[in-house]
Amino acid sequence: MKPPIDFYFDFSSPYSYIASEWVDAVAARHGRAVHWHAILLGATFQAAELKSPVSHPIKREYSIRDFGRSARFAGLPYVMPGKFPIPTQNAARVFWWLHDTAAPERAVAWAHTGLRAYFTQGHDLSDAAVLRGVLTDAGIDVAAAEAAYTDPLWKDRLRRENDAAIAAGVFGAPFFIVDGEPFWGNDRRAQIEAWLAGQADFDHTLM
């Protein structure tokens, strides 16, 4: 078995949503597993002195247009959430809580549910009542999830994941690390596929 792909995402990242819908299938075609990492873009942006694309004049309008267009190009449903971006620490802590106490697959299932709820239904995951409904739909014990995301243990778990991501060179999302090679953005899919296929004109020779 070849090394797994590390996949970093934020619940409030449209391009992460798009990538979340293909990353497992692409990896599986090349005999790879995927290690999913819920992170906070706010933390990586701070480390890299970046801001959300929608915080920049001119780029804001383009980005909102490109989110929906890129989803449509990938054949995915998409709605621009009314509130965007949103703080996602609670959704991300639930991810790590499920990852560590249930199974990584449960955490990935939650990632899909959360990303789809936000980007296809516009459900604001930063609103406790809305989050409760989405957790219920996902078949997750709501009281236990709420206890987890307010627990310093899981706050710290997420903080350490953010720190580890930054230390690994992650400055945005989605972000992929394959065999030590970093790829940023949903639009690096073709390069990732070429890398995984070991194409002769794009092999593991670095610049």
Place this chain on the structure above:
Amino acid sequence: MKPPIDFYFDFSSPYSYIASEWVDAVAARHGRAVHWHAILLGATFQAAELKSPVSHPIKREYSIRDFGRSARFAGLPYVMPGKFPIPTQNAARVFWWLHDTAAPERAVAWAHTGLRAYFTQGHDLSDAAVLRGVLTDAGIDVAAAEAAYTDPLWKDRLRRENDAAIAAGVFGAPFFIVDGEPFWGNDRRAQIEAWLAGQADFDHTLM
């Protein structure tokens, strides 16, 4: 004849160099012409409150790696210039001088020569002596070019092009406008091709 594609580039943009090598061929396959626009990223960055990707910690190292990898993925030669980024107003003013006084095709030929000199040979276009050599290689009258790029007329021409680009929503490079639809980045090539082909699942229905 369908409307031309507007293509905006900066002589110091690696992704512009990559896009410059495919944009005409892709457009021609779909019966489109390309209107090339030399602009200054510094001006668009200022308008959109952005900085060069290499001005950001963490993102800097990734970007330098990605420039070469993306060129290799496109099958193009690439060297990371020793001095990067560089001010490109003189090269851009020569572009507009050729565009207006000779022919747009002469300007495009200069764009290719300049981009290739910088990104495959590392020739610093911001150095007057180096620029002189590259202009000579391009078969351009060096004295006339130098007179042009120090002339307020061509300084103003470039300034107006920057302003017009910003007014059209351009905040980075390469940037493409096709039928009024904006596309940013070399990595939007697949979407541009789909747009030009009028694919049923990616037609001109906007979000």
